Amino acid sequence: MRILSVDDSKSTRQYxxxxxxxxxFEFLEAGNGREGMDVLERENGDVNLILLDWNMxxxxxxxxxxxxxxxxxxxxxxxxxxxxxxxxxxxxxxxxKGAKNYVxxxxxxxxxxxxxxxxxxxxI
Amino acid sequence: MDVSFVNxxxxxxxxTFKTMLSTDTIPGKPQVKSGNKPTHDxxxxxxxxxxxxxxxxxxxxxxxxxKVVSAMLGSSIKIIGPEIVDGIGEIANxxxxxxxxxxxxxxxxxxxxxxxxxxxxxxxxxxxIRAIIVPFDSxxxxxxMEISLKTK
Numbered sequence: 621m622r623i624l625s626v627d628d629s630k631s632t633r634q635y636x637x638x639x640x641x642x643x644x645f646e647f648l649e650a651g652n653g654r655e656g657m658d659v660l661e662r663e664n665g666d667v668n669l670i671l672l673d674w675n676m677x678x679x680x681x682x683x684x685x686x687x688x689x690x691x692x693x694x695x696x697x698x699x700x701x702x703x704x705x706x707x708x709x710x711x712x713x714x715x716x717k718g719a720k721n722y723v724x725x726x727x728x729x730x731x732x733x734x735x736x737x738x739x740x741x742x743x744i
Numbered sequence: 745m746d747v748s749f750v751n752x753x754x755x756x757x758x759x760t761f762k763t764m765l766s767t768d769t770i771p772g773k774p775q776v777k778s779g780n781k782p783t784h785d786x787x788x789x790x791x792x793x794x795x796x797x798x799x800x801x802x803x804x805x806x807x808x809x810x811k812v813v814s815a816m817l818g819s820s821i822k823i824i825g826p827e828i829v830d831g832i833g834e835i836a837n838x839x840x841x842x843x844x845x846x847x848x849x850x851x852x853x854x855x856x857x858x859x860x861x862x863x864x865x866x867x868x869x870x871x872x873i874r875a876i877i878v879p880f881d882s883x884x885x886x887x888x889m890e891i892s893l894k895t896k
Contacts (some may be wrong), residue, residue, distance in 0.1 A: 631831035704841025725838045726763035
């Protein structure tokens with residue numbers, strides 16, 4: 621399994637990587653939505669899950685979500701939104717645009733592992 | 745400043761440290777800040793706008809900042825560099841985002857984090873707003889959170 625973390629905080633990407641490492645999955649990363657799209661192109665869409673931060677410079681999470689879901693090569697990759705805010709309206713909007721799941725910061729490694737497995741349709 | 749603003753930030757900070765750093769924090773008595781006293785060495789600052797305006801800053805001594813980010817990353821960071829700046833900014837960001845839930849009546853927007861690095865720097869609250877300082881004790885060391893917020 622290959623997990624792409626898109627987050628402008630390198631610390632958060634490192635925190636997420638620790639959870640991905642526990643699962644034995646491959647970890648890919650990008651610092652904003654534009655870089656995330658570049659990684660998807662470079663890897664030719666060979667990614668099993670995108671963990672997508674919401675608030676980022678250059679291209680934010682919602683903008684990347686829309687690009688992913690409107691691209692025939694990438695639209696089937698599940699996206700889990702990673703957010704510091706739990707505004708119901710925004711979560712509903714993201715789900716409506718194709719996000720499969722969301723996880724709210726702060727989260728424990730165990731919370732994140734459970735969300736990753738859930739998003740991949742795999743039981744623990 | 746309405747002191748009811750303070751509790752959501754205290755709770756958010758306690759939750760963030762407990763969840764992401766496995767660290768208990770104990771808040772001290774909130775105090776009104778007088779003057780621009782030097783705070784600490786590294787501060788993560790988040791601007792707040794919307795129906796209330798202001799900022800929060802979480803300020804650490806250098807040694808505590810190193811321990812906090814090391815705990816977050818699960819690896820020992822020895823020097824103040826990009827990892828520390830990024831980590832302290834992200835912690836401030838998470839605390840502000842979490843506190844926003846407890847202040848939903850104000851429809852707040854939070855800024856991307858800024859981080860100040862410099863020994864004994866001072867932080868001035870936005871013009872016309874008095875800041876509340878909350879000291880925290882933890883196994884990683886002592887630090888403070890400074891909250892300045894007013895309704896329009």
